[in-house]
Amino acid sequence: MTARMEPRLSLITLGVADPARSRVFYEALGFSAAFENADVVFIPLGGLVLSLFRSSEMDADMKRQNAGPGAVALAYNTRAEDEVDPILAAAVKAGGTLLKPGKRAEWGGYSGYFADPDGHAWEIAFNPAWSIDAEGRVSMNG
Amino acid sequence: MTARMEPRLSLITLGVADPARSRVFYEALGFSAAFENADVVFIPLGGLVLSLFRSSEMDADMKRQNAGPGAVALAYNTRAEDEVDPILAAAVKAGGTLLKPGKRAEWGGYSGYFADPDGHAWEIAFNPAWSIDAEGRVSMNG
Numbered sequence: 001m002t003a004r005m006e007p008r009l010s011l012i013t014l015g016v017a018d019p020a021r022s023r024v025f026y027e028a029l030g031f032s033a034a035f036e037n038a039d040v041v042f043i044p045l046g047g048l049v050l051s052l053f054r055s056s057e058m059d060a061d062m063k064r065q066n067a068g069p070g071a072v073a074l075a076y077n078t079r080a081e082d083e084v085d086p087i088l089a090a091a092v093k094a095g096g097t098l099l100k101p102g103k104r105a106e107w108g109g110y111s112g113y114f115a116d117p118d119g120h121a122w123e124i125a126f127n128p129a130w131s132i133d134a135e136g137r138v139s140m141n142g
Numbered sequence: 143m144t145a146r147m148e149p150r151l152s153l154i155t156l157g158v159a160d161p162a163r164s165r166v167f168y169e170a171l172g173f174s175a176a177f178e179n180a181d182v183v184f185i186p187l188g189g190l191v192l193s194l195f196r197s198s199e200m201d202a203d204m205k206r207q208n209a210g211p212g213a214v215a216l217a218y219n220t221r222a223e224d225e226v227d228p229i230l231a232a233a234v235k236a237g238g239t240l241l242k243p244g245k246r247a248e249w250g251g252y253s254g255y256f257a258d259p260d261g262h263a264w265e266i267a268f269n270p271a272w273s274i275d276a277e278g279r280v281s282m283n284g
Contacts, residue, residue, distance in 0.1 A: 004172035008188040012154060012216065016260045021237075025259055028236035029229070030146035046150040046278050047189065055260075069260040072214040074154065087171070094170035095163075117167055118158045118197075118211040136188050 003086035005076055008136030009048050010125070015055035015071035022052040034140060047137025051075075062113050062121055063100040073113070075123040079132055081110045087124045088112045145228035147218055150278030151190050152267070157197035157213035164194040176282060189279025193217075204255050204263055205242040215255070217265040221274055223252045229266045230254045 016022040023033050023041045031050070035042040041052040053061075055069045062073060078084055084102045091114040092098050099121060102112035111125035131139045158164040165175050165183045173192070177184040183194040195203075197211045204215060220226055226244045233256040234240050241263060244254035253267035273281045 007173050007186060009154070009190065009192070012151070014258070014260065014262045016258075018259075021259060025236050025238065029232055031149050044149060048151065050151070070262065072262065090171055094167050096167065116156070116158075117160075117163060118156065120156045120212065120214065 002083055003090040005087060006136055008076070009074060010077035010130075010132075010138045011049045011051050011073075011075035011123070013051040013053050013058065013073040013075060013123075015058045015069050016052045017055060017069045019052045019054055026050070026052070042140065044140065047133075047135070049138060049140065061100075062123075064121070071121075073121040073123055075125055077130060077132060077138055078124065078126045081126040081128075084110055084112060084124050084126055088114055091116075091122070091124075144225055145232040147229060148278055150218070151216060152219035152272075152274075152280045153191045153193050153215075153217035153265070155193040155195050155200065155215040155217060155265075157200045157211050158194045159197060159211045161194045161196055168192070168194070184282060186282065189275075189277070191280060191282065203242075204265075206263070213263075215263040215265055217267055219272060219274060219280055220266065220268045223268040223270075226252055226254060226266050226268055230256055233258075233264070233266075 019041045031043045033041045033043050039054040039057045043050040095117050096114040099113035099115050105111050109125055109127040111123055113121055113123050115121050161183045173185045175183045175185050181196040181199045185192040237259050238256040241255035241257050244252055247253050251267055251269040253265055255263055255265050257263050
């Protein structure tokens with residue numbers, strides 16, 4: 001268990017009005033989605049994932065009201081579940097704001113959110129279905 | 143010259159009120175800055191860079207008014223200068239909005255910005271001072 005973050009990033013989530021429309025836009029530029037459901041599209045970007053998330057669902061997940069389609073969240077996936085709470089606590093101690101305490105997630109993991117001093121949101125998450133290699137790159141397949 | 147983007151990302155820029163304060167915050171969490179001046183701090187994150195950019199300067203660079211300290215921009219560095227304009231054109235053709243046409247940058251490169259259909263800003267940049275490896279990871283030292 002550690003409260004230190006490794007220098008790496010796991011996801012970038014963009015709030016969008018219509019994930020299917022956004023997928024078409026990004027695929028026109030050369031990216032390829034690896035997963036899609038009604039609310040989210042995942043696009044692997046070489047060791048991190050670009051997530052296009054329906055903004056109403058994103059608001060609910062982040063516990064923010066009306067962040068809107070322009071909202072952005074960065075996510076750091078931990079290597080173990082018991083790293084999530086200490087990192088959230090360290091962020092608050094360093095001057096951040098707790099947006100959502102760590103809790104069990106619908107998708108089978110455990111996650112919470114903090115905001116940095118300017119309000120930028122970070123999700124700290126443990127996702128047992130994704131792997132993280134030695135260099136810190138995430139992969140969506142266990 | 144190509145208008146296709148490889149599936150990779152080069153920078154994530156967070157607008158901040160005070161880059162020095164933000165550096166202290168992120169270093170308390172475990173990250174380490176590799177470069178700092180009065181307006182920007184660069185934190186390498188394993189092949190991409192987290193940039194903490196004074197929001198007034200960021201507004202000017204993106205040609206957006208009052209995006210504020212909560213603004214975020216993603217950046218994709220091209221391998222050649224002549225890729226920048228075709229990618230900006232492809233983004234507009236796909237339904238994006240041109241924020242800033244490609245132009246010579248103070249830092250010695252060439253860059254422009256588009257916004258995706260929800261307003262998320264992307265900088266498309268050629269930076270001759272940074273290298274990009276075969277896997278698409280950027281490095282700040284040539």
